[in-house]
Each structure stands twice: as structure tokens, then as C-alpha cells.
Amino acid sequence: MMELLFSGVAIGSIYSILALGFVLIFKCTKVFNFAQGTLVLVGTYLSFTLITDAGLPAPLALLISMVAGFVLGFVIERLLLRPMIGEPVLSVLLLTIGLSEIIKAVLGLVWGAWPRPFPPMFPGGSINLLGQNIPQVYFWAIISSLGVFVLFILFYRQSSMGISMRAVATNQDYASLIGISVSRVFALSWGFAALVGAVGGVFLASMLSVNLNLDAFAFRAFPGAVLGGMDSVGGALLGGLAIGIIENLAGKFVDPLLGGGAKEVIAFVVMLAALLVKPYGLFGTEEIERL
Amino acid sequence: MRSGYFKVDYRRDRELFPLFIERLVLAVAVVAAIILPLITDRYLLHLTNLTMIAIVGAIGLNLLMGYTGQVSLGHAAFLAIGGYTTAIVAGYLPQLPFPVVILIAGAVTSVTGLLAAVPAFRLKGLYLALSTLAFYYIVMFIILKAEPLTGGAMGRHIPELNFFGLELDGEYAFYPVGLAIVVLGLVLAKNLLRTKTGRAWKAIRDWDLAAEAMGVNLRMYKTLSFTTGAFYAGVAGSLYAYYIGFISPQDFTFTVSVNYIAMVIVGGMGTLAGTVAGAAFITMLPNWINQLAGYLQSLWPAFQASTAVPYLERLFFGLAIVLFLIFEPEGLFGLWKSLRNYLVMWPFRY
Numbered sequence: 210m211m212e213l214l215f216s217g218v219a220i221g222s223i224y225s226i227l228a229l230g231f232v233l234i235f236k237c238t239k240v241f242n243f244a245q246g247t248l249v250l251v252g253t254y255l256s257f258t259l260i261t262d263a264g265l266p267a268p269l270a271l272l273i274s275m276v277a278g279f280v281l282g283f284v285i286e287r288l289l290l291r292p293m294i295g296e297p298v299l300s301v302l303l304l305t306i307g308l309s310e311i312i313k314a315v316l317g318l319v320w321g322a323w324p325r326p327f328p329p330m331f332p333g334g335s336i337n338l339l340g341q342n343i344p345q346v347y348f349w350a351i352i353s354s355l356g357v358f359v360l361f362i363l364f365y366r367q368s369s370m371g372i373s374m375r376a377v378a379t380n381q382d383y384a385s386l387i388g389i390s391v392s393r394v395f396a397l398s399w400g401f402a403a404l405v406g407a408v409g410g411v412f413l414a415s416m417l418s419v420n421l422n423l424d425a426f427a428f429r430a431f432p433g434a435v436l437g438g439m440d441s442v443g444g445a446l447l448g449g450l451a452i453g454i455i456e457n458l459a460g461k462f463v464d465p466l467l468g469g470g471a472k473e474v475i476a477f478v479v480m481l482a483a484l485l486v487k488p489y490g491l492f493g494t495e496e497i498e499r500l
Numbered sequence: 501m502r503s504g505y506f507k508v509d510y511r512r513d514r515e516l517f518p519l520f521i522e523r524l525v526l527a528v529a530v531v532a533a534i535i536l537p538l539i540t541d542r543y544l545l546h547l548t549n550l551t552m553i554a555i556v557g558a559i560g561l562n563l564l565m566g567y568t569g570q571v572s573l574g575h576a577a578f579l580a581i582g583g584y585t586t587a588i589v590a591g592y593l594p595q596l597p598f599p600v601v602i603l604i605a606g607a608v609t610s611v612t613g614l615l616a617a618v619p620a621f622r623l624k625g626l627y628l629a630l631s632t633l634a635f636y637y638i639v640m641f642i643i644l645k646a647e648p649l650t651g652g653a654m655g656r657h658i659p660e661l662n663f664f665g666l667e668l669d670g671e672y673a674f675y676p677v678g679l680a681i682v683v684l685g686l687v688l689a690k691n692l693l694r695t696k697t698g699r700a701w702k703a704i705r706d707w708d709l710a711a712e713a714m715g716v717n718l719r720m721y722k723t724l725s726f727t728t729g730a731f732y733a734g735v736a737g738s739l740y741a742y743y744i745g746f747i748s749p750q751d752f753t754f755t756v757s758v759n760y761i762a763m764v765i766v767g768g769m770g771t772l773a774g775t776v777a778g779a780a781f782i783t784m785l786p787n788w789i790n791q792l793a794g795y796l797q798s799l800w801p802a803f804q805a806s807t808a809v810p811y812l813e814r815l816f817f818g819l820a821i822v823l824f825l826i827f828e829p830e831g832l833f834g835l836w837k838s839l840r841n842y843l844v845m846w847p848f849r850y
Contacts, residue, residue: 293826314811314815
């Protein structure tokens, strides 16, 4: 039971990094980014190539792909999202679906479809934590996702850029009135989302392998973001962890009844329930419209 | 002298095809539809049949997305329900004539559309889109697990089209059936959109709060939109199942949902003529990409056409969605509209 909980937390911490990617973009730009999963893929493939082909040490490769992800996100915002400002939100959603198709196709053309093992970044074996033996990868995944969250929460609370991003999230018009560049905030949000995507992708690939279907996992992080509230950074952490744990429990208790596969769908059942009961999640801001 | 294309009296407004040029295009389309099976080869007719199936499904999505403004990411689930209902009903009752089976498939899918509409009572916009995504994954999971009925991952065979003992098989037999259903579907949709229901849908799309303030019952019309859209999708799924003769969950991946979204966007959201064009474009695109890949390989032998084609296909689908959304949000219909207005106004610019 404890073992299940631990691996649930480990998977969940990755889900929460992936969910953070959705939240970072939605918070400021009010866009549901369906391409987040493929941004994760870009970071993963990039660090994979940097480590295996260029022979760089893993931390350096991760750093480079984070920076590259940031630049990619920034460029995507400037090129594709900028012309869509003022268009209906649903058109923007559909645009990100198109974008994810493009990114995935380009990755497939360059790297091909077959899965590849990710070079080990962490020492093998397991680590003893609270009387439980858990694999090193799990341990580092939990630590770094907590680290990422602490960094982002501090960034939003303390730095002037973070505060102006929160201002834009609260009210774009007022924010631009007091001299905040809304367009820069938008581009930064995309950059940050792609950056954390690279981090999550590397851990995901370390646990599984490098393949083109990893973006399906980012899809399963969607429920985490919805559960926590689409515009809440802390909510993404809790939502992601909850999804990880629920998935593992479902794998243990529901799978024997249905003959497997419950892990892949339980997240969406939870999301549907969350949407029906509490559409804006546990910590999200309710959207109120007035005539 | 006219300065644009306006409807200035009720007679004009009631006409389905008010402009001469529209009637001309329609006449050409009718002639083309009649002579097409006489002049084309089997493969092109096969693509045409697939296009007709896609048109029916895309009309459903366009009613939902283009006319009512409710994005559905789960259209493939509706198609799957229609397809599997056909497989089950036609499998157990092979003597049933196919129009009955198709109607049953449409009706069953409508009922599930009712379920998909429940979240729409509370949610809208992006959150509703997410709930349809969840709906899609749950439906596909149930289909995968209901092995005795659906065959699970192994899929299921469907008997040939049966019309009172007459078996219709192959591309040439399917063509008139598909064509009849497409025409029926288009006429039904076109007229439905001119009624109170259609106007209510457009009002919801343009601003739901204002629509509600004017007395449009949001719940009822959103539900109606979901059931109608699901009905069309169910019929399309049923036709697909009959035509291909075998279905498995592989036929209804999330990519299929994306393809239908691409059809509606490329054709033009909120236009039926555009839906036809978009469905044809997206269905024919893989064929053109195949030819392009073959050409590239002859130019550049290192290019592996067979491995690259699936990715090129996705690339062009994605590009079509993105480019149309940015540069021509009205889709192919928007292009046609500019051309039409140019022709109607000629020799003046505007």
C-alpha cells in the first residue's frame, strides 16, 4: 500500500510538472494549450540527442533543452498566437491542436517512430525513504518537481516580472494601463511552459522511454490541471499528485475487475466529475460573466 | 446599381440558392455527381465514398461547433458509437434493411449525445471542450472493454449493405447510397438552420448570455444541438462501418476527431457548402501527399517515402488548421465568398 502511494506520488509529481505547463499558459493568456504535450516531446528529444549524440553530460543537456524550449515557446507565441489575439477562445484552442499536430509530425520526420531508451541520468538502484525502498528516478522526480514549484511560486510572489504576470492574469486592461507589456507576459508564459515541459519530459522519458506517444501522458496531466484549478500554480501540484495516486490505486483495485487499462481512463473520469461538480477546480478562479 | 450582395426582401431570404452563380455551381455539382461513377477509376470512387461519409460526419460537427459554438473534441466517439451500433444490430439481425439499421445507429448515437450534453448545462467554452475530451476517452474505454458486443481491440465485421435481400457490395454499389444520404443530410441541415432551432443555435454561438436574455432556452437548444450533431455522426459512423466492412478502436482514434475539426475549419465554420469542400479537401489530402512523397523520392532517393508519409500527412493537417485559422478564418467558404462577390459585382470592385 505504502509502495503504491510512493510510486503514485512519484508519477504524480511528474504529472504536476506537466500540469504546471498548462497552468502557466492558461493563467496569463487564457489559452488551453493542447500542444503542451508536444512541447514536452520537443524537450525530451532534444535532451536525448544532446546526451547520446553530442555526448554532453545530462544536467547540461537538460539545461540547454530548457533554454531551447523557452525560446521555442516564445517564438510560437510571437508567430502563431499573436495574430489570434481578439479571435474567439475556441479558435485559439483549435489552433493549438493544429500546432501539436505540426510539432509531432516534425519530430516524427526527424527522429522516426521507434521508441528508444533514455540514457540513465540517475544512479540505478533504490533509495530508502521512510522505510520504503523507492527507485532513484522516483526520488529525483519528486525532489525536482517540488523544486520547480517552489521556484515558480517564489517567482510569482517575489520578482517584479512575476508580479506583473499575475497582474495580467487578474486583469489585462488594468495591467496594460499601469505600463505592463501584456504581449511580453504572453510570450514569457509560453516560454516558461515549454521550459517546464522539457523538465517533465526528461523525467517521463527516464521512467519509460523516448517515444512519440509520451504526449499522451501530458494529456493525462490535463485532469490534474483541471482538478487543481486551471489558473492555480499550487493547484497544479496537488491536482497532479492526486491524479498520480488515483491512477495507481485504480491500477491496483479496478484493473483486476476490468482486465486492465483502467489507469489510462480513470484520470478522465476524475476530470469529468471535477468539471461537473466544481468546474473551476479546487483553487481556480471562477469566471463570472456579466451582460 | 448594386453595391454588394444583400437580401432585401423576404422572397430572397427564403430562397435556398438566391444567386444565379450559386445555382450554376449547384447544377455543375449535380451533373458531376451523376457522371462521376461513369468516368472515374475504382480508387478515386473509393475516395469519393470516404468523402461522402466524412461530409455527413462533418455536418454534425459543424452544427455543433460552427453553428452552436460548442467545441466537441469527442466527435470520434460519436462515430464509434454509430459504427458499433451498426455492427451489433446488423450482426444480430442481418435481414434488416440497411436504412433501418442506419436510423437505429443514428438514434442510439443521439441518446449518447444527450449524455455528452449534460456537462454543457453548466460548462461552456474551453471547459466544455475538455468534458467532451473526457467523454471521448471514457466511451472508447467502454468499447474496448465490452468485448462480447464490440470485439474489443480485435474489432468486428459488418455484413454487407442489405436492402430487402439485395446485397450491395463494393464502391459502385455504395456510391448511390452514400450520395442519397449526403443530399438528404444537407437538405435537412440547411432547412433546420432556417427554423427557430437554427436561429436559436446561432444566437447561442454569438453570445449565449444575450440569447438567454432574449428567451432562448439554453439547455434545450444546446441539448438539441448535441443530439443532432451526434445523430449525423452516428449515421456517418454507420456508413463507415458498412462501407469498410470491419471496425476496431483503431478506426476511431483521437486523430479522427482532429481530422473532423480540420474539415470544419478548412471548409469554414458555420457554412454547409464549406463543410462539403472541407471534407473533400481533408479526405483527398492523404492521396495528394502520397503522390508528393513519391515525387520527392524520385528526386531524392534518400527520402524514405513509406516512413515519412504518415508524418507528412499530420504535418499538412496541422498546417491546414493553423494557416486557415490565422489567414482565412472563414475557410474555403470564405475564399468562395470573395470570388462570388467579385463575380456578382463585376465589372465593379465593390
